[in-house]
Amino acid sequence: MSERSRLRLAAMAALMTAAALGLVAAAPATPSVTIDNFTFNPNPIVVAPGEQVVWTNGDDVPHTVRAEDGSFRSKPMDTGDSYAFTFTKPGIYTYFCSIHPKMVGKVIVRAP
Ligand SMILES: [Cu+2]
Numbered sequence: 001m002s003e004r005s006r007l008r009l010a011a012m013a014a015l016m017t018a019a020a021l022g023l024v025a026a027a028p029a030t031p032s033v034t035i036d037n038f039t040f041n042p043n044p045i046v047v048a049p050g051e052q053v054v055w056t057n058g059d060d061v062p063h064t065v066r067a068e069d070g071s072f073r074s075k076p077m078d079t080g081d082s083y084a085f086t087f088t089k090p091g092i093y094t095y096f097c098s099i100h101p102k103m104v105g106k107v108i109v110r111a112p
Contacts, residue, residue, distance in 0.1 A: 030051075030052055030053075030054050030084075031045055031047045031051055031052070031053050031054070032053070032054045032055075032056065033045055033053060033054070033055045033056070033105065034055075034056055034058050035055060035056065035057045035058055035059055035063050035077075035097075035103075036058040036059060037059065038059065038063075038097075038100060038102075038103055039103070040055075040065075040103065040104075040105035043105045043106060044092075044105070044106035044107065044108050045105075045106075045107055045108070046107075046108045046109075046110065047087055047107065047108070047109055048109070048110070048111060048112050049087065049088055049089065049090055049109055049110075049111060050086065050087075050088060051086070051087060051109075052084050052085065052086040052087075053084065053085055053086075053087065053107055054082050054083070054084045055074065055077070055082060055083050055084075056077075056080070056081070056082045057077040057078065057079060057080065057081050057082075058079070058080075059079065060079050061099075062076040062077060062078055062099060063076070063077055063097045063099060063100065063103065064076050064077065064097050064098045064099055065083060065085075065095050065096075065097065065105070066095055066096060066097070066098045067093055067094070067095045068093075068094045068095065068096065069093070069094075071093065072085040072093075072095070073098075076099065087107060087109040089109065090109045090110050090111065091109055092106060092107075092108050092109075093106065093107040093108075093109065094106050095107065
């Protein structure tokens with residue numbers, strides 16, 4: 001292999017690496033829980049410490065999210081409303097809807 005084609009290959013490899021890194025950087029989205037048909041989805045949701053979880057109500061009745069340990073608590077969310085909370089400490093957080101207490105969900109916070 002000539003020096004020239006070796007250089008060309010090295011340049012291509014560098015470009016491909018950069019492209020791959022770009023994809024990785026663009027991928028992370030805010031972890032989201034949708035409330036539909038009186039159900040939290042996904043349940044449980046797993047996030048890393050420092051990540052924010054956004055709940056959005058897709059039902060046509062109001063819902064809330066309230067932590068069993070009191071660490072977070074939303075106002076009633078109407079259709080399309082959202083509530084966000086950032087989890088800093090690892091652990092398992094059980095939450096429920098204070099209007100419909102049978103609706104229960106879990107957030108698992110752990111280092112990836
Ligand atoms: Cu509810």
